[in-house]
Amino acid sequence: MALGSLQLPLYTSIGPGPGFFPLWISIGLTLVAAFWLWSAVRPPYKEVDGLKYPDRAGARRIATATLASIGFALLLDPVGFVPTCTVYVAVLLKLLSRVNLVVSFTVGFTVAWGIAQLFSALGIYLPPTAFGPGT
Amino acid sequence: MSSLSELANGLLTAITPELLLFAFIGCVLGTIVGVLPGLGPAATVGMLIPVTMHVPIEAAFVMLAAIFYGASYGGRITAILMKVAGEPSSAVTMLDGYPMATQGRAGIALSISAISSFVGGTVSIIGLVIAAPALAKFAIRFGPPEYFALMILALSLISGLTTESKIKSIMSVLMGLALGMIGVELSMGMPRFTLGQHELLSGIPLVPAIVGLMGLSEVFLNLESPTGAIFAERTGGIWPSRRELRQSTMPTMRGSLLGFVVGLLPGAGTSVASFGAYGLERRVAKNPQRFGKGAIEGVASPEAADNAASNAALIPLFTLGIPGSPTVAVLMGAMMIHGLTPGPRLFVDESSFVWTVIGSLIVGNVMLLLLNLPLVGLWARLTRIPYRFMYVAIFVSTILGAYTVRSSAFDVLLMLIFGGVGYFLMKVNVPVAPIILGLILTPLIEQALRQSLEMSQGDPAVLVTRPLSASLLGMTVLAFVLPPVVARMLRKRRLGESESDRSDAAESLVPTSGEKS
Numbered sequence: 001m002a003l004g005s006l007q008l009p010l011y012t013s014i015g016p017g018p019g020f021f022p023l024w025i026s027i028g029l030t031l032v033a034a035f036w037l038w039s040a041v042r043p044p045y046k047e048v049d050g051l052k053y054p055d056r057a058g059a060r061r062i063a064t065a066t067l068a069s070i071g072f073a074l075l076l077d078p079v080g081f082v083p084t085c086t087v088y089v090a091v092l093l094k095l096l097s098r099v100n101l102v103v104s105f106t107v108g109f110t111v112a113w114g115i116a117q118l119f120s121a122l123g124i125y126l127p128p129t130a131f132g133p134g135t
Numbered sequence: 136m137s138s139l140s141e142l143a144n145g146l147l148t149a150i151t152p153e154l155l156l157f158a159f160i161g162c163v164l165g166t167i168v169g170v171l172p173g174l175g176p177a178a179t180v181g182m183l184i185p186v187t188m189h190v191p192i193e194a195a196f197v198m199l200a201a202i203f204y205g206a207s208y209g210g211r212i213t214a215i216l217m218k219v220a221g222e223p224s225s226a227v228t229m230l231d232g233y234p235m236a237t238q239g240r241a242g243i244a245l246s247i248s249a250i251s252s253f254v255g256g257t258v259s260i261i262g263l264v265i266a267a268p269a270l271a272k273f274a275i276r277f278g279p280p281e282y283f284a285l286m287i288l289a290l291s292l293i294s295g296l297t298t299e300s301k302i303k304s305i306m307s308v309l310m311g312l313a314l315g316m317i318g319v320e321l322s323m324g325m326p327r328f329t330l331g332q333h334e335l336l337s338g339i340p341l342v343p344a345i346v347g348l349m350g351l352s353e354v355f356l357n358l359e360s361p362t363g364a365i366f367a368e369r370t371g372g373i374w375p376s377r378r379e380l381r382q383s384t385m386p387t388m389r390g391s392l393l394g395f396v397v398g399l400l401p402g403a404g405t406s407v408a409s410f411g412a413y414g415l416e417r418r419v420a421k422n423p424q425r426f427g428k429g430a431i432e433g434v435a436s437p438e439a440a441d442n443a444a445s446n447a448a449l450i451p452l453f454t455l456g457i458p459g460s461p462t463v464a465v466l467m468g469a470m471m472i473h474g475l476t477p478g479p480r481l482f483v484d485e486s487s488f489v490w491t492v493i494g495s496l497i498v499g500n501v502m503l504l505l506l507n508l509p510l511v512g513l514w515a516r517l518t519r520i521p522y523r524f525m526y527v528a529i530f531v532s533t534i535l536g537a538y539t540v541r542s543s544a545f546d547v548l549l550m551l552i553f554g555g556v557g558y559f560l561m562k563v564n565v566p567v568a569p570i571i572l573g574l575i576l577t578p579l580i581e582q583a584l585r586q587s588l589e590m591s592q593g594d595p596a597v598l599v600t601r602p603l604s605a606s607l608l609g610m611t612v613l614a615f616v617l618p619p620v621v622a623r624m625l626r627k628r629r630l631g632e633s634e635s636d637r638s639d640a641a642e643s644l645v646p647t648s649g650e651k652s
Contacts, residue, residue: 005327009323011593012323015588015589016584016585018323018327021577021580022316029310032305036303039302052562054359054360058359065358065530066355066555069551070548073538074544085531088530089527089531092526092527093527096358096527097521097524126539127542
């Protein structure tokens with residue numbers, strides 16, 4: 001950030017330029033980070049809190065939800081809302097809630113179709129399905 | 136026009152059928168999401184901002200006020216029934232609310248908490264009506280240097296009081312300020328730190344940032360170890376007896392007044408108010424041993440203080456443009472998303488809007504009381520739905536919320552990134568609220584500083600030569616210097632007391648001449 005701000009004008013004829021504020025913020029951040037680091041490596045380790053890692057099952061749930069959500073974001077525009085949301089809900093129900101696959105997909109489609117109809121009635125845009133008819 | 140007639144107009148607007156419907160939807164949505172364990176009001180309001188994006192501005196804020204109240208109330212339900220606090224202030228309610236629930240008095244604990252909150256909120260709204268216009272009139276004299284100093288003071292107060300570690304809070308504020316730099320800079324129109332992404336030219340969008348940092352991060356934390364079943368199975372009756380009402384009247388009033396005063400201080404937060412109220416009740420109680428074992432005063436006073444402080448925190452927002460608590464910072468973000476600039480001009484330029492919002496606070500407060508007393512049993516049953524089924528609804532709603540504001544999948548990815556960052560920061564005890572505040576205030580701070588320096592032809596002394604600005608900067612310095620000094624003095628006093636206790640004890644162990652014989 002400091003390097004980036006140095007490439008912008010720091011001062012102009014009418015006052016501070018685009019680089020002025022980021023430069024000072026980056027200096028502040030560097031100083032605070034250095035102080036934090038210094039506090040962490042010398043006793044009595046005041047600023048250090050042990051990072052509590054989630055257990056294996058917890059980590060798997062977080063990873064599942066994150067990856068599924070990234071997939072949702074990437075497929076939403078090219079594939080359309082209803083199929084993407086159907087698969088997304090089904091994956092979350094199956095993997096997070098341990099629901100039967102058929103039930104997961106049925107609930108997924110019902111939720112996705114219901115949301116699409118509701119948003120369509122409210123006039124809120126959702127990407128249309130890329131293949132075949134539908135919202 | 137006097138404040139009262141303006142309030143009457145605002146109330147009349149707030150009780151039109153359309154706005155009442157939005158208030159109802161907001162109360163229900165806020166309570167439902169607030170009931171989810173681990174989600175506090177700030178997270179709930181943040182997650183539900185996108186829902187308000189597609190309705191007229193007055194309706195949006197009536198709904199947000201209702202969500203705000205609903206979320207706070209939902210948090211109490213989990214605190215009392217499940218012993219799970221979504222935020223520190225609910226933790227105080229838990230101390231006596233949960234023992235009441237285990238004694239089969241959950242319904243009474245919930246209804247007393249609703250009634251006390253209503254009283255606290257009402258007292259605070261009366262204070263808001265009296266104090267806010269006067270303060271706004273005073274603040275209208277502020278120039279850019281005063282604004283700059285004021286915003287620096289707000290940042291220092293918020294950062295100083297949200298966590299025990301100052302360094303982490305400062306880091307958090309600076310991260311927010313750094314994120315606020317992203318986008319096209321206004322003086323020369325140059326893009327800054329956009330990494331070539333045209334979606335970032337207008338800056339970091341607030342909705343994905345707020346939803347990610349405040350909402351999704353908490354959901355990730357809950358995913359680590361999902362809460363299962365309800366702990367208190369039966370809610371019992373909901374109507375408190377005359378004796379219970381009498382027992383909770385004075386604590387409610389004391390809590391309301393204390394909460395109002397504490398809420399006025401930017402950064403003090405609702406938890407300071409509710410912990411303070413609980414401490415006060417223990418101190419004035421004839422039998423303090425009852426506390427922690429289901430004392431109704433232990434529920435009434437903190438609840439009143441919590442709601443009074445939440446509403447009072449709106450005063451610095453409306454009059455000075457400074458959010459007094461993390462939840463109000465999220466509300467400030469919502470105002471800015473809807474194109475409003477909080478601050479003293481708000482009372483002049485958007486007078487009818489401000490009074491409608493204040494009117495909607497009253498409507499939200501009343502509606503929540505009417506809605507929650509008969510529905511205590513229903514909300515209690517909601518907590519029995521396994522949390523693993525709730526995740527799906529939360530994820531779908533957050534994604535839709537982030538997407539529909541700009542119809543941008545990029546915003547969904549941004550929200551996920553902020554969710555991950557927020558999760559990590561929470562794990563290392565770095566507060567995330569100051570990031571939001573920094574992100575919101577950066578353009579305003581930068582503009583105020585630029586205008587100040589332009590006024591003085593580049594001389595930074597303008598910030599300290601104007602009396603008001605100098606006083607505000609002085610208060611900022613005090614906000615940093617005073618707490619450690621006071622803490623050190625208290626520590627010394629405590630050490631002195633324990634040493635004198637020890638010497639007294641030692642003296643009592645030494646046998647006197649009479650004893651010797």
